[in-house]
Amino acid sequence: MSEENIVYIGNKPVMNYVLAVVTQINTGTSEVILKARGRAISRAVDVAEIVRNRFIPDMDVENIAINTEEIVGNDGVSTNVSTIELQLKK
Amino acid sequence: MSEENIVYIGNKPVMNYVLAVVTQINTGTSEVILKARGRAISRAVDVAEIVRNRFIPDMDVENIAINTEEIVGNDGVSTNVSTIELQLKK
Numbered sequence: 001m002s003e004e005n006i007v008y009i010g011n012k013p014v015m016n017y018v019l020a021v022v023t024q025i026n027t028g029t030s031e032v033i034l035k036a037r038g039r040a041i042s043r044a045v046d047v048a049e050i051v052r053n054r055f056i057p058d059m060d061v062e063n064i065a066i067n068t069e070e071i072v073g074n075d076g077v078s079t080n081v082s083t084i085e086l087q088l089k090k
Numbered sequence: 091m092s093e094e095n096i097v098y099i100g101n102k103p104v105m106n107y108v109l110a111v112v113t114q115i116n117t118g119t120s121e122v123i124l125k126a127r128g129r130a131i132s133r134a135v136d137v138a139e140i141v142r143n144r145f146i147p148d149m150d151v152e153n154i155a156i157n158t159e160e161i162v163g164n165d166g167v168s169t170n171v172s173t174i175e176l177q178l179k180k
Contacts, residue, residue: 049170
């Protein structure tokens with residue numbers, strides 16, 4: 001799995017990420033991993049669902065994993081943030 | 091799986107839901123399902139992670155499923171919303 005197959009979900013409009021996934025698949029990649037943390041987790045799920053329902057019907061969500069990451073801010077205070085990884089496979 | 095084992099995640103503070111899950115487990119239930127949709131999806135992942143990391147270390151996330159629901163508003167217009175189900179097992 002090369003780095004190119006990972007799509008990081010941030011605060012942009014959901015269709016930006018949908019387009020990124022569809023483009024990856026159209027270049028011949030059979031697997032894409034969506035990664036998100038914090039509030040972007042909901043958007044990552046939206047991206048997976050929109051890709052599957054509207055663009056690539058034969059794509060499956062192979063695996064979903066959740067985790068916690070510790071983020072240390074500039075002030076040295078660390079906070080925990082939840083993460084999600086959605087493995088999409090065609 | 092009875093209805094009692096399902097915890098619906100909404101807009102309340104995350105610790106309310108964590109407490110609900112921990113309480114369920116302490117009454118002898120070995121399995122709890124978290125359900126959320128839309129923006130509450132991120133909060134559902136937070137609940138699962140906090141329960142596992144801070145309260146019940148031997149609890150596993152057995153399965154995670156995502157889906158899409160169609161919601162018809164009062165004006166008859168339907169919108170799609172993503173959903174998540176997290177199956178927690180001790």
